[in-house]
Structures are given as structure tokens and as C-alpha cells.
Amino acid sequence: xxxxxxxxYSTNAIYRTIPQFIQDADAAAPKNAAFPNGYPxxxxxxxxxxxxxxxxxxxxxxxGPGVHIEADIGLNxxxxxxxxxxxxxxxxxxxxxxxxxTDKSWNLIDTSVPFQFNIVDTFNNxxxxxxxxxxxxxxxxxxxxLTGVTRGNNAxxxxxxxxxxxxxxxxxxxxxxxxxxxxxxNRCPNYALPWLGQFVGANIAxxxxxxxxxxxxxxxxxxxxxxxxxxxxxxxxxxxxxxxISPEIEPLSVNKIIVLENTQxxxxxxxxxxxxxxxxxxxxxxxxxxxxxxxLQDAATAGYGSNYLNLNSYITSLGGLYFDLAGSTTPSSDSxxxxxxxxxxxxxxxxxxxxx
Numbered sequence: 001x002x003x004x005x006x007x008x009y010s011t012n013a014i015y016r017t018i019p020q021f022i023q024d025a026d027a028a029a030p031k032n033a034a035f036p037n038g039y040p041x042x043x044x045x046x047x048x049x050x051x052x053x054x055x056x057x058x059x060x061x062x063x064g065p066g067v068h069i070e071a072d073i074g075l076n077x078x079x080x081x082x083x084x085x086x087x088x089x090x091x092x093x094x095x096x097x098x099x100x101x102t103d104k105s106w107n108l109i110d111t112s113v114p115f116q117f118n119i120v121d122t123f124n125n126x127x128x129x130x131x132x133x134x135x136x137x138x139x140x141x142x143x144x145x146l147t148g149v150t151r152g153n154n155a156x157x158x159x160x161x162x163x164x165x166x167x168x169x170x171x172x173x174x175x176x177x178x179x180x181x182x183x184x185x186n187r188c189p190n191y192a193l194p195w196l197g198q199f200v201g202a203n204i205a206x207x208x209x210x211x212x213x214x215x216x217x218x219x220x221x222x223x224x225x226x227x228x229x230x231x232x233x234x235x236x237x238x239x240x241x242x243x244x245i246s247p248e249i250e251p252l253s254v255n256k257i258i259v260l261e262n263t264q265x266x267x268x269x270x271x272x273x274x275x276x277x278x279x280x281x282x283x284x285x286x287x288x289x290x291x292x293x294x295x296l297q298d299a300a301t302a303g304y305g306s307n308y309l310n311l312n313s314y315i316t317s318l319g320g321l322y323f324d325l326a327g328s329t330t331p332s333s334d335s336x337x338x339x340x341x342x343x344x345x346x347x348x349x350x351x352x353x354x355x356x
Contacts, residue, residue: 010049015042058178058189069099071109071117073129079108085213086119097130097146100213106139128152142217142242142251185216193219217242230259232344233351234281240340241287258282258356265331265352272331278350281341285329285355329355 015023018041026041035043069084085101109115112134119128131150138144181187188196190212194204197219204215218239234257242251264278265271272280331354332338338351345351 008046008049008053010052011042011046014045014049058181058192068120069117070120071106071115073118074116076109076115079105081105081108084117095147095149095151097149098143099146100143102139102141102144104140106137111135111137138250138253140255141253143213185219190215214242228344228346230261230279233279233341234259236341236344237281237283237337237353240337241283252283252287256284263352264333264350265354267330267332275350277348278352279345280331280352280354282331282354282356288329288355331355 022041026039029035029038029040031038034040037043069086071081071084072079082101082103082105084099084106086097086099111132114131114134116129116131119130121127128151130152132146133148137146181189182192182196185193185196191206193212193215194206194208197204197215200219202219204210204218208215210218220235231254234254237257238252238254258281260272260280260282262274262276262278263272263280264275265280266273331352333350333352335353337353341351341353
């Protein structure tokens with residue numbers, strides 16, 4: 001069967017029971033508008049089994065496996081590097097791979113030289129070794145885009161199938177009851193993540209359109225159990241900014257936030273001073289704007305003329321984050337960001353947000 005077909009555990013399970021000569025005839029069927037990949041019989045079963053996948057996936061015990069990335073190979077063999085996940089399917093010619101679920105353990109990789117990892121499909125017993133160019137990589141970012149990769153060093157390509165219901169990386173969980181998936185953020189199907197998020201106060205609309213990594217990030221960073229802690233405030237700030245920025249801007253990660261506890265900024269003296277009832281959060285200046293609506297319009301008019309399209313072009317040319325055209329990088333308790341982190345602060349603590 002071609003690897004370009006959508007992943008579906010139930011469809012594949014049924015399809016494999018069909019005599020081989022019928023599968024061969026199905027593969028040889030001509031492609032047309034209704035079946036651009038051919039395989040009319042497979043797609044007929046798929047139309048039925050999509051619903052079965054959703055309802056059945058949480059009833060099967062020991063469910064697994066799926067597609068994941070193993071980086072502890074070659075020069076990195078034996079290092080404790082967490083498995084990563086693929087966020088987008090791959091085609092035969094793709095030399096860009098977008099991955100997520102990397103963490104600080106990936107810093108064990110020497111990226112000053114090219115390195116390799118394996119894309120592992122345990123369901124189909126298949127591996128592909130990929131070579132990544134040397135470079136600087138931020139492994140703690142919500143996702144990492146790898147460009148100029150060399151594909152298929154030891155095998156032909158396959159698309160990134162993602163598990164039993166086509167939405168999530170699933171390892172072998174021998175003996176794990178099926179229902180355990182919906183309370184395990186690593187195995188929870190996409191459609192059940194909004195339900196899981198409610199336990200920690202993460203509000204995710206059922207049809208939000210968010211990718212899997214953004215939904216899981218929102219759940220992990222909105223833990224009600226860490227309310228009134230510095231990590232909760234930082235996570236709220238990061239989640240807000242990453243929700244507002246355009247896809248062209250690199251997502252903000254928590255390790256880029258500088259936290260100054262028991263500290264406030266004094267505008268008059270331009271210095272930080274001790275205050276046991278204050279916390280100052282500093283983030284990169286690129287996530288701020290010094291513009292007001294009027295000054296932005298004035299600047300746009302000077303360079304582009306006063307009509308709306310030119311104003312819009314000017315805003316686009318500036319880049320950065322223009323969240324409500326919000327404030328300077330000077331740490332301030334009046335920063336518009338403060339309103340969004342106040343609910344996560346300890347009672348009586350004043351918050352200052354600024355840039356560096």
C-alpha cells in the first residue's frame with residue numbers, strides 16, 4: 001500500500017484481512033477526482049473507520065505504537081535523549097522537518113557537526129535515518145524546524161503517520177488500560193485534549209484549530225496546581241505571547257524570561273530596588289512596541305501616505321508583536337501584559353513586566 005494514505009488504525013486492520021489479489025487490484029485502480037490517490041476500496045473503508053478510530057481508540061488496552069524520533073544513535077548512542085515527535089507529515093522530497101517535544105536533554109547532541117536521528121514507525125516496523133546539518137538549535141522551543149536535512153540514508157521515505165487515531169504519538173504501553181490514554185497528555189487523542197485541559201483550567205475550544213503541540217503546551221503551562229508560583233506567571237505570559245504572534249515570529253520560550261524576585265524598577269532613578277512585595281519579569285525587547293496608535297499613524301503617513309492599505313503595509317514591515325500596540329520595554333506595573341499574569345500571582349504581590 002502507498003504510504004501517502006491517511007493514517008487509520010482501524011482501516012489498516014480491516015484492510016489487511018482482505019485477500020492480497022483484491023488489495024493488488026485496489027492499488028492498480030486509476031486515480032481520479034474522487035480518489036486522487038487511487039485505492040477506492042481502502043477509502044471506502046476509511047470513510048467508515050474514521051468514526052471507529054475515534055470511539056475505539058480509548059477502548060483498546062496496551063495501545064501503540066506510532067511514529068517518533070530517536071536521537072540517541074550513532075555518536076549520541078547511550079545518551080539519555082528524550083524521544084521527539086513530528087508535527088507535520090513528510091513527502092518523498094521534503095528536506096524540512098518540523099519536530100516538537102524536544103527538551104534540555106537534546107543539548108547533549110554536538111550540533112557543531114552534522115548529526116543523525118532515526119524516524120521510527122514501530123507499527124510498520126520501519127526506520128529512516130536522517131542527517132541534520134550542523135547549526136545552532138533551540139531545543140527548548142515549542143517546536144524546532146530543521147532545514148536542509150538529508151533523507152533516507154538507509155531506507156526509502158515514508159510519511160509521518162502518528163498513531164492509532166492518526167493524531168498522536170503512541171509508544172507501546174503493555175497492559176495499560178485503554179481509558180488511560182485520555183488522562184495521559186502524551187497519548188491523549190487530539191479530539192480529547194480539550195476535555196483533558198479542563199482539569200488544570202486550560203480552556204481549549206473543541207474546534208479551536210490549534211495544532212497538537214500548541215494544545216499540549218497550553219495544558220502544560222496552565223497548571224492550576226502551580227497557581228501563585230513564579231513558573232505559573234511565566235507560563236501564562238509565554239502562552240499569551242505565543243498565541244498573539246504571527247507564525248513568522250519565533251515562539252517565546254520560558255527560558256528566555258528573566259525573573260527578578262523581590263525586585264521592582266524605579267522609573268525616577270532608572271534602577272532596580274529591593275521590594276519584598278514585587279516580582280519583575282523581563283522578556284526580549286522584540287515582543288514589545290513603543291508605538292501608540294497616533295504615533296504609528298504619523299510614522300506610516302510620513303513614509304507611506306495616509307490611506308489604510310499603506311498604513312497596513314507599514315505595520316507589516318515593522319514585524320514584532322503589536323499586542324494592542326503595547327508599551328515600552330521599561331519595566332512597569334502598567335504594562336498591558338500585567339493584566340494577564342495578575343491572576344497567577346501570589347496575593348499582595350505587585351508585578352512589573354519589561355524588556356531586555
